[in-house]
Amino acid sequence: MSEVDFEPQHSRFFIPNFLSLDECRELEFIHKSSSTVGYRPNVFSSTLSHLIATNSSHLVIPFIPIRERLKDRLEEFFKCEYELVIEFTGLISWSKGASIGWHSDDNRPYLKQRHFSAVCYLNTYGKDFSGGIFHFQDGEPKSIMPKAGDVVMYTADHHNIHSVDEITEGERLTVALWFSRDGSHDEDKKLISLLSQHLLHKNVADSYLPLPASGNMYWFSHGQASDCQFGFNICWARLHVLGYDIYISQDSGGDSDVSDLLVKPVHLVRGSELLDQEFVNIMHALQVVHFYCWKGSALLDKVSNTDSKVVKVTNVQREKISDLNSVLSNNEDFASKVFCNMLSEENRSICFDWSGILAAVAAWEDYALNLSQKIHLQFPYWKIHESIYNVQLDEQCPCSTNKR
Numbered sequence: 001m002s003e004v005d006f007e008p009q010h011s012r013f014f015i016p017n018f019l020s021l022d023e024c025r026e027l028e029f030i031h032k033s034s035s036t037v038g039y040r041p042n043v044f045s046s047t048l049s050h051l052i053a054t055n056s057s058h059l060v061i062p063f064i065p066i067r068e069r070l071k072d073r074l075e076e077f078f079k080c081e082y083e084l085v086i087e088f089t090g091l092i093s094w095s096k097g098a099s100i101g102w103h104s105d106d107n108r109p110y111l112k113q114r115h116f117s118a119v120c121y122l123n124t125y126g127k128d129f130s131g132g133i134f135h136f137q138d139g140e141p142k143s144i145m146p147k148a149g150d151v152v153m154y155t156a157d158h159h160n161i162h163s164v165d166e167i168t169e170g171e172r173l174t175v176a177l178w179f180s181r182d183g184s185h186d187e188d189k190k191l192i193s194l195l196s197q198h199l200l201h202k203n204v205a206d207s208y209l210p211l212p213a214s215g216n217m218y219w220f221s222h223g224q225a226s227d228c229q230f231g232f233n234i235c236w237a238r239l240h241v242l243g244y245d246i247y248i249s250q251d252s253g254g255d256s257d258v259s260d261l262l263v264k265p266v267h268l269v270r271g272s273e274l275l276d277q278e279f280v281n282i283m284h285a286l287q288v289v290h291f292y293c294w295k296g297s298a299l300l301d302k303v304s305n306t307d308s309k310v311v312k313v314t315n316v317q318r319e320k321i322s323d324l325n326s327v328l329s330n331n332e333d334f335a336s337k338v339f340c341n342m343l344s345e346e347n348r349s350i351c352f353d354w355s356g357i358l359a360a361v362a363a364w365e366d367y368a369l370n371l372s373q374k375i376h377l378q379f380p381y382w383k384i385h386e387s388i389y390n391v392q393l394d395e396q397c398p399c400s401t402n403k404r
């Protein structure tokens, strides 16, 4: 589909290839290593406030140019006389069983401030998932088959009643934004206030190692009833579906409080091999593994010898690993069903090679440090302008007023 303004009353707009594939992959990396259980069954989300609260404020940086470009296009297309504010930005993924019936995005009293919606597709129907086709109830286009990089924008009111078919396989990923004409719903102001608390007293080097939130934010259970028998920790499950186990050397055995386990140092295990490289916690390991999935072959030139780093798992360790598995998941097949992916075996093995993982440890750190530096440099400007924007770093002084 080419770029089209479908409706005579200008209520919706479709732009193909709005995001580059690398932007899609970067947001996928952020989501798969940071998501929590979402607001509806079989839905997972990564909000900017959650990134900030888990010591990953630097991961807000990749969203900034995307938010700016979307807002500019939306204001231009809908000929907004006054600047809009972004009300919410979030990465949202839907796994098998998730769907949404006919609705408008402002259909609750507490959503009335939502005036416009933008949904950017980060992966592709038929390749990464099946089901999940988007439909408008009236008018054109009738349906949209998500394709990585495409975006649809529409008014959040009754002119755009829409639905999404149930996901039948894989995981469907989007970044969704809502915009408001009402300045009191500006997401930036809330985020800046959160950033003030979280970046305060921290230097660049202390502000990029992830700190998990409480265990129940990562606990997925069937139907998401908290008393449900079948459940698993989604950080563990996302490693597990890629073929990894984790080993916690400081686990005393009787320790079954999931929140406590999540903050302990871990090792990655694959089959009978353990990587003798300590990660500060499970989320650190998860970020590195997903960074490797994102960058893959681009890390090959940094690969080093792994001989001294890979050791055989002992029987005692094996027992601890399986005890931990049963705390973090009470049904392994269930986790594989929820995060079943449609990648071929060949593609999945691209996400594994110990030397690649070791290269990813260092490259991830460079990446995170670089973003951390950027957010520390830009934050003073954001505070002054009460707006999150891409600061031209040749601006000399934070008191300068020539924003954008």
Ligand SMILES: O=C(O)CCC(=O)C(=O)O
Binding pocket: 100, 105, 119, 134, 162, 163, 164, 174, 176
């Ligand atoms: O992901 C989509 O295509 C639309 C999602 C949606 O309708 C919503 O979250 O309100």
Ligand SMILES: [Fe+2]
Binding pocket: 103, 104, 105, 162
């Ligand atoms: Fe919607």
